[in-house]
Amino acid sequence: MSRHIIHLDLDCFFVACEVLRDSRLRGRPVIVGGQQGRGVVAACSYEARRFGVRAAMPIAYAKQRCPEALVLQGDMELYSNYAKLVRTIIREEAPLFEQASIDEFYLDLSGMDHLRALHQWGRELQALVQRESGLQASFGLSINKSVAKMATNEGKPGGHLEVPAIQVRPFLNPLSIEKIPQLGPKTFRRLTRVGIRQIKTLAEVPVAFVEHLLGKNGRILWERANGIDPRPVVPYREQQALSAEQTLATDSMDVLALKALLTRLLTQLCFELRQAQKLTSILSVKIRYNNFDTYSRQRRIPYTDSDTYLTQLAHTLFDELYTRRMRIRLVGVRLAGLVKGHPQIALFADNQKDLALQQALDEIRRKFGMEAVRRGIP
Numbered sequence: 001m002s003r004h005i006i007h008l009d010l011d012c013f014f015v016a017c018e019v020l021r022d023s024r025l026r027g028r029p030v031i032v033g034g035q036q037g038r039g040v041v042a043a044c045s046y047e048a049r050r051f052g053v054r055a056a057m058p059i060a061y062a063k064q065r066c067p068e069a070l071v072l073q074g075d076m077e078l079y080s081n082y083a084k085l086v087r088t089i090i091r092e093e094a095p096l097f098e099q100a101s102i103d104e105f106y107l108d109l110s111g112m113d114h115l116r117a118l119h120q121w122g123r124e125l126q127a128l129v130q131r132e133s134g135l136q137a138s139f140g141l142s143i144n145k146s147v148a149k150m151a152t153n154e155g156k157p158g159g160h161l162e163v164p165a166i167q168v169r170p171f172l173n174p175l176s177i178e179k180i181p182q183l184g185p186k187t188f189r190r191l192t193r194v195g196i197r198q199i200k201t202l203a204e205v206p207v208a209f210v211e212h213l214l215g216k217n218g219r220i221l222w223e224r225a226n227g228i229d230p231r232p233v234v235p236y237r238e239q240q241a242l243s244a245e246q247t248l249a250t251d252s253m254d255v256l257a258l259k260a261l262l263t264r265l266l267t268q269l270c271f272e273l274r275q276a277q278k279l280t281s282i283l284s285v286k287i288r289y290n291n292f293d294t295y296s297r298q299r300r301i302p303y304t305d306s307d308t309y310l311t312q313l314a315h316t317l318f319d320e321l322y323t324r325r326m327r328i329r330l331v332g333v334r335l336a337g338l339v340k341g342h343p344q345i346a347l348f349a350d351n352q353k354d355l356a357l358q359q360a361l362d363e364i365r366r367k368f369g370m371e372a373v374r375r376g377i378p
Helices: 013-021 059-065 076-093 118-133 145-155 165-172 185-193 199-204 207-214 216-225 255-275 307-321 343-348 352-368
Strands: 005-010 030-033 041-044 070-073 097-101 104-108 137-142 160-162 241-252 278-289 294-304 328-336
Touching: 005 076, 005 118, 005 145, 013 030, 013 041, 013 076, 030 059, 041 059, 076 097, 076 104, 076 118, 076 294, 104 145, 118 137, 118 160, 137 145, 145 160, 145 165, 165 199, 185 207, 199 216, 207 216, 241 255, 241 278, 255 278, 255 307, 255 328, 278 307, 294 307, 307 328
Parallel strands: 030 070, 137 160
Antiparallel strands: 005 104, 005 137, 030 041, 097 104, 241 328, 278 294, 278 328
């Protein structure tokens, strides 16, 4: 059976959410990121892009390019709420969908082509999202995830593009290799140094050459250049979770020691979360008293992967749970509501030094293991 995959992306999502909150921003150059003069650009309006402002650019430099730009600090709670609204709309319409990040979705419509015109179905969904949420979306329809995503990007903003199987190669061939999803700047430079700039060129060189040049990722990129992408659409399941718990060697009433254990468990989970490039929207803490009574408390939160934020909240939940003068034999923590993380989300950290420290600690843990460095109690 032939595959029919839609990739739907919410255009300029963070800025669009801010415009819905304050209509006076419409049509103005807007930058979402850190505080004025600090950090880097997480997202920017199309008006700001006309001045050369781009994501990941230092905000101070972006302001030099576009002095009239209004800089807003990111509001993940606002963006999370709109993302959940769009997810609800899609869930009610699509037979199978995957939330790939906070602002993009894959829908598998395979087998529906005998029922109705799929491109028209996509346009109706696009209109429904705009009507119900106020957010503009673009979508691409093709034979797999990769080609559908590239079709979306070519149709932005507010557009739609169908690339049927017979048109995949003619569509891909003239595009720059920069258009291939997950092809980063280092890989781009390596390929251009050997004269590979267009997807057509990459598709025609021997796969062994690309593997030798780029390692194991080379074959994947070569396949993408040839329109090959077997990855399935993974059904969205809010119960996707990471969890950890530990039974104490000796039952304890030592709150500091119990919170230290909770911190270690959460630090491990947050590290795993970031390595998987995911974000969580639900935090749960569990305790078990020495009489085996077990209690848990859960909190919905804006999407995050921050050790600092999650640890502070976990300690708050622990304080709410631990109400008896009894020893505890087990503590546990769970991160649920996982989605693939948007790279810009980490840029909203209030303190860029905290973000830099977190990245440095992750690098140490990757090299030397989790026990190489530990986080103290905040």
